Amino acid sequence: MPTTTAADTADAELARWRADTPGIASRVHLNNAGAALMPRPVYDAVTAHLALELERGGYEAADARADARDAAYADVARLLGAAPRNIAVVQNSTVAFAQALAAFDFAPGDVILTTRDDYVSNQIACLSLARRRGVVVERADELASGGVDPDSVRARIRRRRPALVALTWIPTNSGLVQPAEAVGDVCADAEVPYLVDACQAVGQMPVDVMRLRCDYLAATARKFLRGPRGIGLLYVADRALERGAHPLYPDLHGATWTDADSFELAPDARRFESWEFPVANVLGLGAAARYALEVTLATARDRGRALTELARSRLSELPGVRPLDRGAERGAIATFALEGRDADAVKLALRARGINTSSADRTVAVIDMDAKGATTLLRVSPHYYNTAEEIELLAAALGELLGE
Numbered sequence: 001m002p003t004t005t006a007a008d009t010a011d012a013e014l015a016r017w018r019a020d021t022p023g024i025a026s027r028v029h030l031n032n033a034g035a036a037l038m039p040r041p042v043y044d045a046v047t048a049h050l051a052l053e054l055e056r057g058g059y060e061a062a063d064a065r066a067d068a069r070d071a072a073y074a075d076v077a078r079l080l081g082a083a084p085r086n087i088a089v090v091q092n093s094t095v096a097f098a099q100a101l102a103a104f105d106f107a108p109g110d111v112i113l114t115t116r117d118d119y120v121s122n123q124i125a126c127l128s129l130a131r132r133r134g135v136v137v138e139r140a141d142e143l144a145s146g147g148v149d150p151d152s153v154r155a156r157i158r159r160r161r162p163a164l165v166a167l168t169w170i171p172t173n174s175g176l177v178q179p180a181e182a183v184g185d186v187c188a189d190a191e192v193p194y195l196v197d198a199c200q201a202v203g204q205m206p207v208d209v210m211r212l213r214c215d216y217l218a219a220t221a222r223k224f225l226r227g228p229r230g231i232g233l234l235y236v237a238d239r240a241l242e243r244g245a246h247p248l249y250p251d252l253h254g255a256t257w258t259d260a261d262s263f264e265l266a267p268d269a270r271r272f273e274s275w276e277f278p279v280a281n282v283l284g285l286g287a288a289a290r291y292a293l294e295v296t297l298a299t300a301r302d303r304g305r306a307l308t309e310l311a312r313s314r315l316s317e318l319p320g321v322r323p324l325d326r327g328a329e330r331g332a333i334a335t336f337a338l339e340g341r342d343a344d345a346v347k348l349a350l351r352a353r354g355i356n357t358s359s360a361d362r363t364v365a366v367i368d369m370d371a372k373g374a375t376t377l378l379r380v381s382p383h384y385y386n387t388a389e390e391i392e393l394l395a396a397a398l399g400e401l402l403g404e
């Protein structure tokens, strides 16, 4: 009798993931940090609901699939180690982050403590609060290896207690994985509210809100989670719900207008949602969560990181290619400066050859890009369904393009 080895099982799993991913037939997709290729069950969940809306009407279709909608919340909650009552489904990660910020009544002089590697839109939101509300934006110091130093967060909290600590776990523009759990411990010990942008982490690696000890966590569906575009989520911890936290503008879904001059908040995180709801996308989000849980997040992390390390080492061998990633822990995003080349043009040339990557300019991360002396970068973000052969194809194509 033939025996089945671990390698056989791994091959069979990879074959199944790839069979579920029609996009790989015509392209090498290494832009999972932008928007991953959806697996078939996600596409089916979205399109089946749109078909039901076509047939029955939007509200009637929503009523018919109320159970599926509840299941989507349960699966998203399971993905994060939370309960369904802690999940708000919103348009995207940026809105999730803004809804969490809107739960705070910042006063002039209040400090938001963040990091040098926080996401561009989060930085702009904090700077807008500085401009409009007189908030002080502080950025904690970095470790020598890159990424925020949790000791610096602790020291700054002692010196001047912030109203909020906000941290982007995995920045959009570098392979860095920030020590989000260590910062969570610091915040929990000091009882300072903690907001985590896990947009690039959810679907890429295991995420457990209990270990992060965060009050809020923002994420999106379309990136490593492989969900549809136009949908995201906000986790809200029980302690935030219990202290009555709510966004500045709850609507009739998040609250009930009980009397002429009063309203009552929804008891759960849905107080952070809006009434209008893209049910098809929510069912797609649920399907994506289920798919990720079946693959397992540990597998996604390990395969994604191994392929990304391969990309780092193969591309770094090419003349004029400078790897930019820092950090003691590195995730499934690899970034490179291309000497004398505009990364956007190179990305488009790769795309014309059937290879999807992405590019960014300085304004996506001014602090980090200036420190690295880079004006544009090429970003390569493999996922578990990619292969080493695809990384070799990228390396060969980039080598040719740079040699032209």
Ligand SMILES: Cc1ncc(COP(=O)(O)O)c(C=O)c1O
Residues within 6 Å of the ligand: 033, 092, 093, 094, 095, 119, 121, 168, 170, 171, 172, 197, 199, 200, 219, 220, 221, 232
């Ligand atoms: C780290 C990080 N946070 C937030 C976002 C914003 O996500 P969304 O476009 O879904 O609002 C991104 C998008 O690239 C990101 O990389």
